[in-house]
Each structure stands twice: as C-alpha cells, then as structure tokens.
Amino acid sequence: MYRLYWAEGTASFAPQAVLEEAGLAYELVRIDTTRGEHSKPDYLAINPAGRVPALELPDGAILTESAAISLYLAERHGLEEIAPAVMDPDRGTFLRWLFYLAVTLQEAYKPFYYPERWSADPGDRPRIRARATERIIECWQPVEAHLAANGPYHLGERFSLADIFVLMNSTWHVTPEQLVERFPAVGRCIALASERPVIARCLAQQKRVSVGRL
Numbered sequence: 001m002y003r004l005y006w007a008e009g010t011a012s013f014a015p016q017a018v019l020e021e022a023g024l025a026y027e028l029v030r031i032d033t034t035r036g037e038h039s040k041p042d043y044l045a046i047n048p049a050g051r052v053p054a055l056e057l058p059d060g061a062i063l064t065e066s067a068a069i070s071l072y073l074a075e076r077h078g079l080e081e082i083a084p085a086v087m088d089p090d091r092g093t094f095l096r097w098l099f100y101l102a103v104t105l106q107e108a109y110k111p112f113y114y115p116e117r118w119s120a121d122p123g124d125r126p127r128i129r130a131r132a133t134e135r136i137i138e139c140w141q142p143v144e145a146h147l148a149a150n151g152p153y154h155l156g157e158r159f160s161l162a163d164i165f166v167l168m169n170s171t172w173h174v175t176p177e178q179l180v181e182r183f184p185a186v187g188r189c190i191a192l193a194s195e196r197p198v199i200a201r202c203l204a205q206q207k208r209v210s211v212g213r214l
C-alpha cells in the first residue's frame with residue numbers, strides 16, 4: 001500500500017488527488033506543519049529535506065517532489081487521460097505546463113512564505129514579501145495567456161494533472177478572489193477542476209483539517 005505524508009494547504013494536494021483519481025488504496029499520514037512536525041527527527045528520517053509531501057511506495061522506497069510523485073503515480077497506474085503518454089500529441093504541452101507550474105510558479109510563492117530564507121536581516125522581510133507578491137503575479141501571467149487562448153484546461157477540453165497543479169498553486173494565494181478576478185481564464189480552470197468529484201473531495205478534506213475536524 002502507498003503511504004502519503006500529507007499536510008493541509010501544501011504540495012501534498014496533487015499527489016493525493018492522483019491517488020484518488022486512480023482509485024488506489026493508500027494510508028494518509030498527516031504531518032502537522034503548524035506544529036513543526038516536518039522538521040522533527042521522525043519526519044526527517046523519511047524526507048531529510050523536511051518538506052511535505054513524501055510518498056512511501058509499497059516496497060518501502062521514498063519519493064519526494066510533488067510533480068515527480070504525481071507523474072509517477074499517474075503513469076504507473078495508467079491514468080493516460082490526465083497524464084498524456086509518451087506518443088500522445090498532447091504530451092509536450094502537458095510537460096511544459098506541469099514543469100512550469102511546479103518549478104517556476106510554485107517556487108515564486110517561497111519568498112512570500114519563507115522570507116527569512118532570502119535574508120538573515122528581519123528588516124528585509126517586508127521588501128522580500130512585496131517583491132514576491134509582484135513576482136507571483138508575473139508568473140501567473142503566462143498561465144492566464146495560455147488558458148485564455150487554449151482553455152478551459154491546459155489541454156483544451158482535456159483535464160490533466162497540469163490543471164491540478166494550477167488549482168494547488170491558487171490555494172497558496174493569499175487573496176484567491178483577487179487572483180481569479182485578475183486572471184479569469186485561470187479562474188475558470190480552477191472552478192471547473194474544483195467541480196470534479198475527486199478534487200472536490202480532496203479540497204473538502206483540506207478544509208475539514210484546517211478547522212480541526214479530520
């Protein structure tokens with residue numbers, strides 16, 4: 001059985017959504033990041049980077065990195081509809097956006113949430129966060145342009161893992177209503193993705209945990 005080390009409001013959302021899309025049995029292990037459990041020895045023994053998510057495979061091996069875990073699971077379990085296979089004409093566009101969302105957009109949120117990693121001087125924090133806020137918007141712009149021209153999903157009418165990553169990134173936005181107001185094509189993609197039963201279930205679970213009702 002898979003074991004997903006998971007925390008609400010984190011990059012564990014996408015791997016969980018893929019496990020659910022595939023209908024796989026898995027154990028969900030909550031890492032309470034609000035109490036710093038991701039930095040404690042028990043979790044560091046699983047993921048020495050101290051980041052969530054991590055996936056334990058049935059043979060005991062550990063995978064980290066949300067995009068790698070998600071793609072691995074989708075390909076391993078034949079979810080070719082949401083992860084176009086090697087010879088699929090949509091493969092290139094799919095990989096382009098999956099990587100962009102995981103590597104560029106996702107990372108743009110880091111200085112906002114962890115400004116202390118960009119400067120040891122606490123006085124620098126407001127400036128780092130202000131610039132991160134601008135940078136986040138810059139990084140959403142190409143996503144909006146692509147979805148406006150090719151949407152509603154990244155692959156047109158075909159829902160994919162890339163759309164799960166857009167939704168996940170949007171949950172990190174401090175003012176999601178402003179994000180969708182500014183980027184309507186992103187808003188439409190997120191709204192459609194959220195209506196899918198599996199995604200709705202994962203979102204509801206995040207909410208339940210956030211208000212202390214796991």
Ligand SMILES: N[C@@H](CCC(=O)N[C@@H](CS)C(=O)NCC(=O)O)C(=O)O
Pocket residue numbers: 009010011012038050051052053064065066067102
């Ligand atoms: N690139 C990694 C990023 C993982 C990551 O940074 N997760 C955040 C939560 S979204 C985390 O564990 N933060 C704790 C920390 O950085 O100390 C992935 O996509 O899995």
